[in-house]
Amino acid sequence: MRAELTIDGGVGFFPGLARPIALDESDLLPDEREEFTRLVSAARALPGTAPGAAVRAVPDGRTYRITIASGDGNFELRCADAAVPPAFSALMMFIKQHGHR
Amino acid sequence: MCNRDRHDRVRSIYCILPPHMLKEIAKNGTPQQRALAIDTLATDHTFRQIRSVQAAMLGPSRRASVPAVTPIPSAQRSIYTANNTQTLPGNLVRSEGGPKSNDESVDEAYEGLGATFEFYLEIFHRNSIDDAGMPLIGTVHFDKEYDNAFWNSQQMVFGDGDGMLFNRFTIAIDVIGHELTHGVTEHTAGLAYSGQPGALNESVSDVFGSLIKQYALKQTADKADWLIGAGLLASGVKGVALRSMKEPGTAYDDHVLGKDPQPADMTHYVHTMQDNQGVHINSGIPNRAFCLAALNIGGYAWQKAGRIWYETLNDSHIKPNSNFKTFAKLAVSNANRLYGSSSAEANAVDNAWETVGVL
Numbered sequence: 180m181r182a183e184l185t186i187d188g189g190v191g192f193f194p195g196l197a198r199p200i201a202l203d204e205s206d207l208l209p210d211e212r213e214e215f216t217r218l219v220s221a222a223r224a225l226p227g228t229a230p231g232a233a234v235r236a237v238p239d240g241r242t243y244r245i246t247i248a249s250g251d252g253n254f255e256l257r258c259a260d261a262a263v264p265p266a267f268s269a270l271m272m273f274i275k276q277h278g279h280r
Numbered sequence: 281m282c283n284r285d286r287h288d289r290v291r292s293i294y295c296i297l298p299p300h301m302l303k304e305i306a307k308n309g310t311p312q313q314r315a316l317a318i319d320t321l322a323t324d325h326t327f328r329q330i331r332s333v334q335a336a337m338l339g340p341s342r343r344a345s346v347p348a349v350t351p352i353p354s355a356q357r358s359i360y361t362a363n364n365t366q367t368l369p370g371n372l373v374r375s376e377g378g379p380k381s382n383d384e385s386v387d388e389a390y391e392g393l394g395a396t397f398e399f400y401l402e403i404f405h406r407n408s409i410d411d412a413g414m415p416l417i418g419t420v421h422f423d424k425e426y427d428n429a430f431w432n433s434q435q436m437v438f439g440d441g442d443g444m445l446f447n448r449f450t451i452a453i454d455v456i457g458h459e460l461t462h463g464v465t466e467h468t469a470g471l472a473y474s475g476q477p478g479a480l481n482e483s484v485s486d487v488f489g490s491l492i493k494q495y496a497l498k499q500t501a502d503k504a505d506w507l508i509g510a511g512l513l514a515s516g517v518k519g520v521a522l523r524s525m526k527e528p529g530t531a532y533d534d535h536v537l538g539k540d541p542q543p544a545d546m547t548h549y550v551h552t553m554q555d556n557q558g559v560h561i562n563s564g565i566p567n568r569a570f571c572l573a574a575l576n577i578g579g580y581a582w583q584k585a586g587r588i589w590y591e592t593l594n595d596s597h598i599k600p601n602s603n604f605k606t607f608a609k610l611a612v613s614n615a616n617r618l619y620g621s622s623s624a625e626a627n628a629v630d631n632a633w634e635t636v637g638v639l
Contacts, residue, residue, distance in 0.1 A: 189428045190455060190509070191522040192560040194538030196445075236556075238462040238473055238481065239430040261432055263366060268423075 180204045180219065180249040184274045188241040188260075195280075202278030211277065218273050219247055221266040222256055236260070243271060353407040355397035356415035359386050362422045362437075369419045369435060385420040385450045389438060392456030393418055399457070399492045400464070403582050404590050409463035416460070420450060431459040433466060445514055445536060452509045453496055455522075458489030469598040476603040478559035483566035486525060487589055491582045501574040501581040507531065525571040528564030544568050546604075546637030566604060569632040576628035584625050588615045608633040 183199045204212050222245070236242050240260035245267070247254055258267050360370035361383070373386050380387050393416040400406040408414040417435035426439025429449035436459055438449045449455060462485050465471055471481035486508050494504045508531075509522035519532025519540070528542035542564030543549055549565065552558045570589060574581035591614040592598065598610060612630050619625040633639040 187554060188556070190430075190449070190458075190560075192541065192555040192558070193532075194541055195534070195536050196538070197554055236473075237430055237432045238485075239428070239459060240432065241428055241430075260428070260430060261366065261368060261437065268366070 180216065180247065182215075182219070182248075182270075182274050182278070183246045184271055184278065185244045185246075186241055187244070188236055188239065190239045198280045200274055200278040200280055202274045207277060215273060215277075218266070218270040222264075222270040223247075223254065225256070225264050225266055243267070245270060245274070353401055353413055355394050355408070356413070357390055357393050357397075358415065358417050359389050359393075360417070360419045361386065362419050364421050364424045364440070366423050368422075368432075368437065369417055370421075373420075383420070385438065385440070385448050388448075388450035389418040389420050389436065389456070392450065392453045393436065393460070395453055395496050396457045396460045396492050399488075399495050399582075403491075403495070403586065406464070409460060410467045414463075420448075429455060429459055431462045433463065436460065441512075441514070443514060445517060447512055447514055449512065452493075452512050454486075454489040454493040455509050455512065456489075457492030458485040458508065461485040461488040464488070465593065468593050469595075469602070470600045471598075471602065472600045473559060474556040475559075476562070477601050478556050479562040480566055480602065480604065480607050482559045482563035483570070484589070484593060486523065486563060486567050487570045488586070490525060491586050494580070495582055500579055501585075502578070504581065506571050523560075523564065523567070525564075525567040528568055542567075544636065565636050565638065566607065569608070569636045569638065572632035572635055573628045576631065577625055584619070585629075588618060588625070588629060591618065604638045608638045612639075 181201065181203045183201050185199045186196065189196075202215070204215055207215060236259045242257065242259045243263065245256045247256070256267060256270075258264065263271075355376060357374075357376045358369075358372060359374040359381075360368075361373050362368065362370035373383065374381050374390055397408060397416060400408070408416065418438065419435060420438045420440075422437045422439050424440075425442040427442055427446045429436065429438045431437075436456065439446075441447045441449060462481070465481050465484050469484075471477045471484070473481055489508060490504065490506060493499075494501075497504075506526035507521035507524055510520060512522060513519050513532065517532065517537065518534040519537065521531045523540070523542060524531045528544040529540050531540045531542075533539045541550060541561050543562060544564060545568070546565060550558045550561045552561065555561055570585060573588075574585035577584050588611055592607060592611045595610050595614060598607070602610075612626060612633065615623070615626040615629040630639065
């Protein structure tokens with residue numbers, strides 16, 4: 180399974196920070212891989228983060244997109260500042276900690 | 281025009297020139313007469329609104345008791361902490377008139393909101409973001425290591441920064457002014473947040489954010505640094521600010537952030553789908569136009585260049601989808617109206633937009 184986190188918006192546009200952060204489960208230790216799978220399932224279950232869900236961005240607010248590619252198919256999760264569910268936030272944090280640009 | 285009673289006290293209600301007379305002067309007077317009439321109309325409108333709101337709140341039987349003297353508008357600040365969660369507004373830490381806290385983020389937010397309120401009231405006679413006394417609310421310590429700040433139409437939200445790339449976001453008064461000005465734009469021109477209208481929206485926030493900083497420091501245009509967010513980048517980052525209005529594209533060049541992508545003129549306009557089609561990127565062009573106009577006019581930038589831009593933002597011909605050319609033409613038109621078509625001010629505005637390639 181592979182995840183990609185893209186952060187758009189904010190008080191400025193920084194080309195270096197606009198590049199996605201990628202995480203492949205093959206780079207993780209077994210217990211980290213388990214945690215990764217659990218976090219993805221929890222985030223995927225959120226009703227408000229599906230691709231068709233309304234994501235309202237405010238000026239200088241950020242929007243977040245996580246794309247997941249797995250053997251079961253690909254899907255995308257989205258949300259925006261001040262409306263980031265804890266499960267989405269936890270997955271984002273994990274990708275930032277273990278992934279790379 | 282003033283009417284005095286038998287004790288020789290002035291009946292203030294008879295001392296005001298009627299609005300229709302001021303509007304005629306604003307339309308047909310000399311440039312100086314027009315500027316003074318516009319100024320008076322703006323002040324009068326604010327106080328009329330306040331009296332109207334007060335009267336509505338009191339109800340018909342008590343309207344006669346509305347005092348003739350209107351209270352001075354107040355920022356009505358409330359600063360909260362989110363305690364590094366995403367809960368808004370969070371816990372109240374400091375209210376309007378309350379003592380300093382032990383938290384520098386709280387106090388910086390309090391001062392920045394106050395400075396923005398004071399600027400709009402004193403320079404443009406605008407009573408808060410919506411010109412109707414909207415209370416100013418700010419939340420600090422939003423989320424963990426949050427590298428951002430934003431206005432969500434109801435309040436300001438500030439992150440602490442991660443300490444590696446960004447410092448706390450209350451540190452820069454112009455960023456606070458920038459965010460609150462998004463609220464002013466929302467209540468005036470309503471510029472849509474994408475493409476050229478969005479870049480104008482961003483530029484207007486940079487313009488008035490910078491003016492708020494200059495006003496607080498009492499700097500003339502030639503003494504200002506024209507940087508947005510100076511002090512926000514953490515030490516070790518190769519850069520001086522988020523953006524440069526004077527020299528777009530030069531604010532930073534860092535191995536993590538990348539290079540400042542802002543263009544300085546239309547020849548280098550960036551076509552992109554990122555960043556809502558480049559709202560923080562192409563804002564460099566109108567930013568530079570304002571800086572050039574202000575430097576050319578000289579003195580304090582908020583007095584003439586700032587007034588022209590504020591009048592343009594409030595111009596009835598501005599639409600949510602207005603592009604750079606429309607804004608530039610209206611800025612020139614407002615400069616002509618305020619200062620005369622052959623004035624140094626109007627020429628400065630016209631030349632500035634020509635220099636950046638919009639006109």
